[in-house]
Amino acid sequence: MRVRICLFLIMSIYANNVSASTVEQLEKRVKELEILVQQLLQQRKVEPEVTESNSPSENESTYSTDPLSTQVQNLSLQVEEQQYLIDETSQVLDSSMKLAGYADVEYKGSSEDGVNEEFRMHHLSLFFTRQFDNDLKFFSEIEYEDGPKFSGVNDGSGDMDESSGTIFVEAMNFDWNYNQYINLRVGRFFTPAGIWSEDHYPPFVATQERPMHIRKIFPQLVDGVSGFGSTYLSNDISFDYNMFLGNGESSVSGKNDLNSNKATGFRGNFYFPVLDDLTTGFTIYNDNEDTANGNADKTAIGFHIKARYENVTGQIEYAKADLEFADSASDYEREGFYGQILYDLDQWALGYRYDVYDQTSLDLDKIKRHSLFINYHVNESITLKGEYHINQYDDPLIDDFGFYIFSISTYLGR
Amino acid sequence: MNYLRNLLLFVLIPISTDVFCERIYVVVNENNVQEIDAEVVKQIYSDKVSFWKNGEGILVFELPVKSNAREKFAQNILNKSAISTQRDWSNRFVNNTIKNEVKMKPQRLVAKFVSLKESAIGYVSESEINNLNGLKIVMIID
Numbered sequence: 026m027r028v029r030i031c032l033f034l035i036m037s038i039y040a041n042n043v044s045a046s047t048v049e050q051l052e053k054r055v056k057e058l059e060i061l062v063q064q065l066l067q068q069r070k071v072e073p074e075v076t077e078s079n080s081p082s083e084n085e086s087t088y089s090t091d092p093l094s095t096q097v098q099n100l101s102l103q104v105e106e107q108q109y110l111i112d113e114t115s116q117v118l119d120s121s122m123k124l125a126g127y128a129d130v131e132y133k134g135s136s137e138d139g140v141n142e143e144f145r146m147h148h149l150s151l152f153f154t155r156q157f158d159n160d161l162k163f164f165s166e167i168e169y170e171d172g173p174k175f176s177g178v179n180d181g182s183g184d185m186d187e188s189s190g191t192i193f194v195e196a197m198n199f200d201w202n203y204n205q206y207i208n209l210r211v212g213r214f215f216t217p218a219g220i221w222s223e224d225h226y227p228p229f230v231a232t233q234e235r236p237m238h239i240r241k242i243f244p245q246l247v248d249g250v251s252g253f254g255s256t257y258l259s260n261d262i263s264f265d266y267n268m269f270l271g272n273g274e275s276s277v278s279g280k281n282d283l284n285s286n287k288a289t290g291f292r293g294n295f296y297f298p299v300l301d302d303l304t305t306g307f308t309i310y311n312d313n314e315d316t317a318n319g320n321a322d323k324t325a326i327g328f329h330i331k332a333r334y335e336n337v338t339g340q341i342e343y344a345k346a347d348l349e350f351a352d353s354a355s356d357y358e359r360e361g362f363y364g365q366i367l368y369d370l371d372q373w374a375l376g377y378r379y380d381v382y383d384q385t386s387l388d389l390d391k392i393k394r395h396s397l398f399i400n401y402h403v404n405e406s407i408t409l410k411g412e413y414h415i416n417q418y419d420d421p422l423i424d425d426f427g428f429y430i431f432s433i434s435t436y437l438g439r
Numbered sequence: 440m441n442y443l444r445n446l447l448l449f450v451l452i453p454i455s456t457d458v459f460c461e462r463i464y465v466v467v468n469e470n471n472v473q474e475i476d477a478e479v480v481k482q483i484y485s486d487k488v489s490f491w492k493n494g495e496g497i498l499v500f501e502l503p504v505k506s507n508a509r510e511k512f513a514q515n516i517l518n519k520s521a522i523s524t525q526r527d528w529s530n531r532f533v534n535n536t537i538k539n540e541v542k543m544k545p546q547r548l549v550a551k552f553v554s555l556k557e558s559a560i561g562y563v564s565e566s567e568i569n570n571l572n573g574l575k576i577v578m579i580i581d
Contacts, residue, residue: 102545102548105544105545106551127533152533156540159496164535196535198535204494205490214535215534215535223535223536226530228530229526255487263482263487263488296482296487301518301519302485369519369523371520372522402526404504404522405504405529436526436529438533439543
């Protein structure tokens with residue numbers, strides 16, 4: 026029976042060769058091959074002596090020696106090849122909407138008085154993206170934070186019976202990618218500032234707790250437009266640039282600009298071919314009327330550097346904002362810095378971060394934080410983390426304390 | 440004392456997972472006339488570069504994460520593990536900084552697809568190249 030099936034398959038494959046010239050013929054061929062694969066898989070189920078093996082697309086080093094399994098694997102590859110030929114022949118891009126996401130759950134505790142140990146359903150974020158053609162792309166992220174629940178009274182009053190957690194559209198933007206030098210993004214996006222502002226997703230950063238100055242000197246988001254691209258400064262050194270303009274930071278920036286001034290910024294990134302990776306750059310930002318900070322004229326600058334040599338990765342960010350008010354006696358500065366080192370050892374990573382943040386130069390509110398952390402990457406998608414942080418306060422009236430977080434985070438895309 | 444020494448060695452010396460003995464061929468389409476060296480390959484596979492110098496977008500093929508050939512390629516070209524490189528691609532996707540969305544295919548298809556598309560680049564192990572029709576080898580990883 027097996028021999029007959031194999032003969033039938035081989036004859037089928039070679040009788041209708043890859044040289045089919047139209048999309049219709051190719052699509053017909055794919056359907057035939059898919060049916061054959063299904064038949065073989067069913068045949069396999071009724072033959073218990075056939076051993077299971079990993080799919081070739083999962084693990085190429087474990088091909089089964091069983092002839093029927095090999096035939097199924099070969100046919101699956103043929104299906105994929107034919108599908109690719111269809112795409113190439115018809116010049117049609119896969120423009121269907123794609124779904125991805127991430128999630129993380131934490132258990133945290135603190136030595137601070139009155140703080141309980143607790144579980145936190147921190148994030149469930151869903152990404153909806155669509156590539157319309159080679160030039161136009163849509164990207165969005167909807168975040169559900171702390172297991173949100175919103176429930177109405179159902180008496181027609183519109184009152185809420187219960188509300189907790191956050192549902193937040195963190196990103197929603199359209200990209201027009203013209204070439205490597207000229208690209209345009211319009212909508213809501215994370216502020217292109219330093220490293221952590223964009224590069225912050227729990228499955229891919231070493232700690233659940235972000236450095237203290239992140240989102241406090243440069244805003245978390247921009248509702249506006251950005252132009253970005255990259256160019257070569259020499260054969261090996263490249264420069265990425267990103268300039269942006271938006272409504273400015275406020276709780277309603279997705280709908281309104283609360284003043285006539287627009288916030289503007291620029292980030293430049295240099296890539297050098299030294300060590301295994303070396304990136305360094307700067308960010309400048311200005312909002313003449315920053316609603317989120319008492320309508321101050323805010324100007325911020327930042328510097329960042331990230332370097333990797335073999336298993337060791339270092340990362341530093343510094344940022345400082347000058348906030349000027351109509352009454353100059355109220356002017357103050359806000360400043361933050363962190364330096365982090367991470368040592369990767371196979372699936373493990375160990376690290377330390379030193380973090381300083383001064384909310385205002387007017388008060389004794391500077392905080393120093395030492396963080397120790399360990400990560401275990403179960404696979405390319407799942408990470409277990411343990412982290413311990415100690416906060417030290419300049420203000421003698423505030424006691425230093427430590428806190429820890431254990432977490433599991435996973436990336437839900439392919 | 441020996442215990443401490445061994446513990447230190449375990450912590451300080453990276454564990455090499457490069458046990459795959461086959462050669463890896465980095466291949467492009469035979470009509471591709473770009474100058475491609477190890478640094479260019481590294482920049483393409485770390486998503487620093489997404490266009491060939493003639494302005495055409497680069498079509499990048501990757502192998503499945505568990506592929507031994509990918510582990511060897513990642514260790515030799517990017518000096519990190521295959522899992523790390525896949526995490527990098529995923530990270531760039533979610534933070535929306537990705538320049539070039541890589542196509543992940545089994546290596547038996549990579550050679551075929553690269554031979555069909557002038558802007559493509561991929562890599563395959565020695566035993567998976569049945570013929571070099573339509574391909575140009577730009578780098579060999581021993």
